[in-house]
Amino acid sequence: MYLRGLVGIISLAVFGTAIAQADISGTWMLNGPGTESDILLSAEGKRLQNEYELLEDDPSLYCTPASSSRIWANPGAPIKIEQTQTSILISYELFDLRREIPLGDESALTDQPSTKNLNGTFFPEMGSSFASYDGERLIIESRNHAYGYIRTSRGIPQAPSTTAVEVLEVEGDILHITHTYIDESIFEKPLVLEYFLRRADDTVLNVYDCTEANYNWFDELNAN
Amino acid sequence: MKKILLIAVLLSASFLVSAHHSTAANFTQEIISVEGTIERVRFQNPHSSVLIRNTDDQGEETFWLIESVGRTTLERQGVSFDLLEVGSMVKATGRKGRREFTMYLRDIEFEDGAVFVPEPDLY
Numbered sequence: 001m002y003l004r005g006l007v008g009i010i011s012l013a014v015f016g017t018a019i020a021q022a023d024i025s026g027t028w029m030l031n032g033p034g035t036e037s038d039i040l041l042s043a044e045g046k047r048l049q050n051e052y053e054l055l056e057d058d059p060s061l062y063c064t065p066a067s068s069s070r071i072w073a074n075p076g077a078p079i080k081i082e083q084t085q086t087s088i089l090i091s092y093e094l095f096d097l098r099r100e101i102p103l104g105d106e107s108a109l110t111d112q113p114s115t116k117n118l119n120g121t122f123f124p125e126m127g128s129s130f131a132s133y134d135g136e137r138l139i140i141e142s143r144n145h146a147y148g149y150i151r152t153s154r155g156i157p158q159a160p161s162t163t164a165v166e167v168l169e170v171e172g173d174i175l176h177i178t179h180t181y182i183d184e185s186i187f188e189k190p191l192v193l194e195y196f197l198r199r200a201d202d203t204v205l206n207v208y209d210c211t212e213a214n215y216n217w218f219d220e221l222n223a224n
Numbered sequence: 225m226k227k228i229l230l231i232a233v234l235l236s237a238s239f240l241v242s243a244h245h246s247t248a249a250n251f252t253q254e255i256i257s258v259e260g261t262i263e264r265v266r267f268q269n270p271h272s273s274v275l276i277r278n279t280d281d282q283g284e285e286t287f288w289l290i291e292s293v294g295r296t297t298l299e300r301q302g303v304s305f306d307l308l309e310v311g312s313m314v315k316a317t318g319r320k321g322r323r324e325f326t327m328y329l330r331d332i333e334f335e336d337g338a339v340f341v342p343e344p345d346l347y
Contacts, residue, residue: 054249055250076293094270218289221275222287
């Protein structure tokens with residue numbers, strides 16, 4: 001009786017550990033365009049959007065991630081996820097970004113951005129994050145964002161008041177991410193984005209070595 | 225030899241996707257062509273590009289920036305810009321940019337009729 005109870009406890013512990021360590025490790029590539037909910041901007045959200053000038057203000061032109069959603073949704077650039085007992089490390093080939101997210105509750109949150117590039121430059125546009133497991137899902141919550149753009153093509157903004165929740169779940173060889181942006185000052189209702197990434201473990205992340213897309217030299221050529 | 229290389233590029237680049245910055249937003253759907261001399265080739269991230277000097281009938285020169293996807297994405301598909309030599313006369317075709325004198329590259333045709341298509345699935 002005692003032995004049976006002990007086995008039960010061990011089984012529960014092993015099973016519980018398996019659940020708590022949903023396996024999302026590996027290399028992933030964006031698989032298709034994803035989805036987005038209706039975008040209902042508040043007056044402040046519309047003001048921020050109206051100030052945005054695509055050809056000049058897109059942070060991507062300056063090797064800066066506009067937001068975490070912009071980085072997840074980039075075609076052709078692999079993303080590697082590594083899980084440890086204490087953190088999640090997400091390496092994005094785009095801009096050579098390295099995002100280290102502590103596991104735990106919000107007490108694990110720090111003022112320091114979770115993302116930096118290989119040169120050690122931090123990017124508050126990606127927020128400060130902490131992560132936890134919920135069954136087969138990994139949940140990442142991010143706060144303390146710098147102003148940025150969730151959608152650079154349309155200037156959909158984010159702000160320091162924005163909270164973002166990413167839910168990662170593996171379905172076969174597909175990594176399904178549901179990304180919810182919550183900010184009553186910008187959105188009339190939360191903005192929900194979905195991305196689907198296919199497993200690409202044979203793909204190696206290369207050094208991106210981004211060069212700023214400065215158009216001044218080009219404009220000067222035609223001005224002369 | 226050049227034609228053979230171009231065919232190899234076409235075959236290897238069976239799954240290429242859109243450029244790093246939002247192609248749909250930065251470039252219109254209007255297809256245009258520009259003839260001229262290659263002045264500069266940049267094979268880099270986030271955008272590769274080719275600078276072409278066009279001279280019109282009146283002798284007026286205009287520089288065109290022909291943009292494409294970034295280096296790492298092209299390299300992963302076995303595509304390089306080695307065929308694009310400075311000084312070559314070419315005709316570039318692609319989507320007209322919202323920025324003046326820019327274009328998103330569809331193909332470049334050389335004087336001998338060979339055609340370079342870096343992203344065959346994009347159009």
